[in-house]
Amino acid sequence: MEQIKTDLLVIGAGSGGLSVAAGAVQMGASVVLLEGHKMGGDCLNYGCVPSKALIASAKAAYGKGHSADLGVAEVAADVNYAAAMTHVSGVIKQIEPVDSQERFEGLGVRVIREFGHFVSDREVEAGRYRITARRIVIATGSSPLVPPIPGLDQVPYLTNETLFDLRERPTHLLIIGGGPIGMEMAQAHIRLGSKVTVIEGAQALGKDDPELAAVVLDQLRGEGVEIAEDAMVKSISGQAGAITVDTADGRSFTGSHLLLAVGRKTNTDRLTLDAAGIETTRAGIKVDDSLRTTNRRVYAIGDVAGGMQFTHVAGYHAGVIIRSALFSLPSKAKTSHIPWATYTDPELAQVGLTEAQAREQHGDRLEVARFDYHHNDRAIAERKTPGFIKVMVVKGRPVGASIVGHQAGDLIALWSLAIANSLKMSQVSAMVAPYPTYAELNKRVAGAYFSPRLFDSQTVKRVVGAVQRWLP
Structure with a gap:
């Protein structure tokens, strides 16, 4: 059995594992990456990428029969399902090189195409290799849950x-x-x-x-x-x-x-975690705020860590642990600024607290600002008016945002930025969005938060009146 010693061992070449491996090796660490199945993991091969590609085909088909409001004759879509799925596989193949073994070996990562399992608190066996690492990252992701339904x-x-x-x-x-x-x-x-x-x-x-x-x-x-x-x-x-x-x-x-x-169920069955003193919960591997497992040498990130199961969370986790594993600096993962989106039409997006959660936590201190798509000129021009945005605000700062409507998944990013950096609604209101865009919805909902304070305030009206009387 070949013995390998490395600074960092990453188990799993999905989005989180690849981000850790790329970041660490480019910062000077020696890195070994294990992947027993497909490079790119679930997101590239079975999840985010193929599903959004198929949704794009479906939108094109739907548009054929729903264009009369735009002055274009409607026709029945001639759907070739096999061709749509060929489009899906083509999208995967176009993205594959970014996640490929060749690219990562070019960066300096040693890639071993085997499943790995722990044999001690700091050793992992994979095929004919036994790897000893100063730090280990488990990024094995999750798989579809198959429930025990009779029949x-x-x-x-x-x-x-x-x-x-x-x-x-x-x-x-x-x-x-x-x-x-x-x-x-x-x-x-x-x-x-x-x-x-x-x-x-x-x-x-x-x-x-x-x-x-x-x-x-x-x-x-x-x-x-x-x-x-x-x-x-x-x-x-x-x-x-x-x-x-x-x-x-x-x-x-x-x-x-x-x-x-x-x-989904987390992928831990192959890992023999007991051999490394790593505990699990019903949700996944047990981790602390720094994403360390009960073995201080080992981290778990992404789906397998038992929290939010999104590709962008795995990428965020990668950044958190690189700071800790490579520089021995304190670094903690937070969830309050993590957005998610459902890519139906219209889209549905959320970050932070929902209205119900915010009311439960903040009670009477909560204010909810709201703005409807049908007041947005770009939405009107494109006949995309169903939907609205609402922002949960406490003491002038957003604690959550909910959006349903066209491009909701893109619009929610601003509120993730605001919550992550403890921005005030006044700072969002100060933003200038190009006209006409859907981005104006975010500025307008911030304006809706301030409107009662400005336009319904007798104090403001008295001050403005006084100033006007003194002006030459």
Whole structure:
């Protein structure tokens, strides 16, 4: 067995692991990177990238039949599902070189294409290698959760890891799970010509502000997606092309294909964490605020750390631990400024506290500023007026923002910046956005926060009147 000694060992070449490896090696550390499956991890191969590529195809198809308001004749979209999936794979291939073994070896990282497991508190075996590292980063991510539903093992089913291998369009796609993945794929497939039924045990988009989620759900229902809520799955039966899902309340749904979108489980099974003294929780690997595990030499980042499961969180975690692992400087991960988005049409985005959470934490100190898309000139020009933004404000500072509407995922970034840097609403209001853009929505909602103070204040009116009388 070949012995390797290194400053930093990274287990997992998803977005978080790649960010750590690239940053550390370029700062002068020796780095070994283990990956037993695909470089780029879930995001590139099965998650963010392919899903957004398929959504782009679906938007193009939808636009063909919804252009009359813009003076363009509507036509029925001629959808080639296989070609749409070829587009998806082409997007992956275009991005692949950025995450490739060749690129990282060019940076100076030693890449070993094997799964690794701990044999001691600082040693990992991977294939014919035994690696000893001063610091180790676990970045193994997560995989689709397959729940123990009676009958599921008797029928073919899809997850996000197999969905994009399809080349024949599902006639009727059943989706178990009404979270972001389920709703994004539901809308994409209804627009590409499939019939779609979403089966959700509680409330669809239940982690988001219900007022905003309702805008998205109304749109999806209007497009023809059947959304069955409070529908706890009891059993599954049938065969390929005719799969039936029965729920506890007696409802029954039959479709040609079944997609599971009920959540994620962290990838820890292969790691033999006990050998390194690393504890786990139900959510994932147990970490402190610095993302250290119960083994002080080992960090866990991204999905496997058991917190928010987003690609951008893994990238953020990478920055946090590079400071700690390479420079031995204190560094802690925070969550208050972490945004998330659901890429339906309209989009749904959140950062910080929702209105309900803010009311619970701050009570009467909370103020909610709101501005509607239908007052934005760019939204009017492009017929994208459904939606609104609301910002939760305490003592003049935003503590959360919720946006539903066109480009919500882009607009939410400003509020992440504001919360991360403890900016005041006055500083956001001082921003100048080019006209006409959707970016004006952020400035206008800040203006809406100040409007009652300026225009409804008798004190302000008396001061202005006095000043005007004294002016020459």
